[in-house]
Amino acid sequence: MPPSAEPRSASHSGGVQSLERAFDLLERMADAGGEVGLSELAASSGLPLPTIHRLMRTLVACGYVRQQPNRRYALGPRLIRLGESSARLLGTWARPHLARLVEETGETANMALLDGDEVVYVAQVPSRHSVRMFTEVGRRVLPHTTGVGKALLAQSPDDEVRALLGRTGMPAATEKTITTPEGFLTELAQVRANGFAVDDNEQEIGVRCLAVPVPDSPTSAAISISGPAGRLTEEATERIVPLLQEVAADLSATLAAPAAGTAAAEAAV
Template identity: 50%
Template structure:
């Protein structure tokens, strides 16, 4: 990783963070030689930095001597997502004002989807999402929007590890069918869910592109109100919100 592309700072800290980011981008685990090749750093330097990160539980060594992201990152990531969810509440509230249905902000946490922000619709019949709840991503629009940002091999790994339980008769439970649907999500830039998580509920989601936290913004409501006309109106509103969230993250 070229040093001149980074702003001035403490070199060893920057290199340690580079290693964590490289392992994350590689799917969560790498061998020392792979880290060295990807970073451009010599093996002795890599070994010293990795040893420090393992000692602090930011990385862990696997039985096959590869290195994976460590447990210390989980509470830090959750705290960061909680804080950002609070900061994004005004953006989600604006989505609700313009569309009239509940808005959510979600992220991938390992193989599961977690909701980190929500603004409920001002209606008697509305969708509620429990913040911090970890759910399967395959039957939710936000999960599809996020999984579509990964390659098919990574998606199949998540589906294999987490499973694809059927929550309704409409839930997709076949990995091949799901991967095929993600191709459409990538082409359209929008993910749909029609009665797959709960019968009679329709959801729409867009990814927060360019964000390092892998977020998606979504709306959900009763199918009777989530008409095609409303969804077409909602897409540019969600896209605008996603762009503003990405700007917040970059700042």
């Protein structure tokens, strides 16, 4: 197997190779849009076709992959339950970090994921102020209207962003919403340069949002602070953004901790 095709989850520390390879194939299928052929998997993974065929047969039998009438393979429905449970746990692990943001800023803190063409909010700690924002756990919005959406899409190549925007149509949530691909791509360039994203009355009039991506997250994730525009001023932004970036790094470490804990436990046996 070429070095570049090593399973991305491989630990090289006594793990079960067939499991590592099976999960690597599932991730490659997800990266390819959820449906691939055996030859595509062989090219991307470097594994021999007989090995891939054997692994895929097992995944099909378990319901995690299904074979289409055109003989290509697609991610199976049993993965949905795993994904939903994982998303709930992700929100649980994020809450202490969001609580710190609320404690230090006084504003509502959120965590969101990119799910298909939409942003879904998976965790929130509300502000102590009586004024509440539009966001709530489970709500789905189009990414071009939100700070978290900008922070998430800034991690993607422009051609992928254009394709997504073409599918969503970029409807306006307010008169401030960016509604052209060119304008949005210019905004994403600014997000990359600044290291954070701003939703300035674009999802809800009177509300500003500051967002940053969670680095090295197992799935594309971002955290944000949202509040009335009168409180989230430029001066407040200068104070809050470094805190957001620090908390995002801490959250990233938390999400990586279970794997590290497992390795330590195995080493102690």
